[in-house]
């Protein structure tokens with residue numbers, strides 16, 4: 001299974017000026033101009049509401065069909081940019097708190113309702129308890145949603161349950177271990193002592209982090225982080241920033257920007273980026289003084305996006321290969337390979353809370369096997385003494401330290417640990433073994449970061 005969470009991808013969202021409008025669309029129950037009225041038979045006609053319709057489709061897609069949030073949103077057109085951002089925010093909030101919401105709903109439901117009705121109730125509770133939507137709007141929008149979706153027989157239930165949650169919900173939350181409830185047990189135990197900090201980290205919306213091209217100015221409103229990334233508030237729209245068209249920067253989480261920096265000096269080297277799109281790390285490589293950069297991407301639409309991003313950034317010196325890195329053979333071996341392997345993407349929960357609910361232990365197991373195959377393929381492409389930088393945006397041991405342990409046990413690789421000097425700007429990310437490892441709970445006072453794992457190996 002290919003996971004293609006683009007942690008370096010331009011992040012969807014709204015400008016900061018617009019984000020208050022997004023919040024108000026969720027809070028007020030307003031989206032595109034709403035008209036309610038009477039049907040011919042005298043019944044109330046439900047008001048159109050693009051935001052709830054989209055949020056409902058996204059949530060049902062994740063919960064019922066284990067789809068990815070972004071994919072489901074792409075499949076459902078409609079609404080303007082702000083409606084879509086508001087729908088994304090509502091669905092993402094519901095997904096972040098879905099365990100707690102389920103616990104709160106439990107005593108009010110004598111029988112399990114049909115899955116779409118449960119989704120609608122979850123959205124209603126998310127509005128009431130986590131998005132400050134006034135009770136009349138939170139209840140009314142969900143009742144109307146059920147009517148629009150042919151679920152009118154459940155409007156009485158929704159009305160009664162949501163009104164009770166509006167009255168008693170805050171009291172019911174008291175004493176609940178929300179972090180524990182909001183994470184599926186298999187993930188909670190896999191994260192061990194980091195679990196609570198990770199959960200509190202992903203409750204928060206991610207800021208927009210940028211990597212600047214060398215010499216570019218720090219955009220106004222941006223904060224320069226110790227690692228060199230620039231941080232802007234959550235909801236900032238990158239495409240609206242001055243310098244975007246001129247290719248002065250690209251979106252890349254502060255943690256995601258570290259692996260390429262940890263590759264060491266690349267001056268004059270031949271370097272490959274094996275899983276390249278949308279190209280955040282390719283762009284870093286192209287600026288790092290390498291003599292030749294080859295970017296391999298298997299998925300045609302993603303390869304097209306990679307080319308577009310490189311063109312915007314004015315990086316014509318990268319050779320893009322549309323192909324499968326597991327079987328592709330270069331004409332000459334490389335000095336260095338970056339392998340940003342497909343993974344479960346549990347490190348990106350702040351942006352993709354659907355990962356909590358649509359991944360299973362068997363997915364991680366299958367991904368780990370593919371990661372081993374990628375490491376073997378990288379071995380074939382490197383000169384003896386060549387460097388492999390292995391990276392995943394995953395919090396799971398199976399996709400990080402366990403893969404490196406297996407590679408080292410094969411006797412074909414040596415570990416080149418990251419030194420304290422190399423990680424001086426993010427010392428908390430350096431493990432005893434000399435790996436790079438982050439999670440969303442780090443840098444709490446600065447707004448957090450994605451979870452990443454990276455290690456540097458040398459081909460024997």
Ligand SMILES: C[S@@+](CC[C@H](N)C(=O)[O-])C[C@H]1O[C@@H](n2cnc3c(N)ncnc32)[C@H](O)[C@@H]1O
Pocket residue numbers: 002003004005006007008009274275276277278279280281282296297298299302323324325326340341342343
């Ligand atoms: C984690 S993303 C890479 C993100 C990218 N390195 C960046 O920083 O922008 C993984 C990428 O690997 C691609 N991919 C998956 N399997 C592949 C394969 N066998 N060969 C080449 N690319 C592959 C996916 O389509 C996806 O674009």
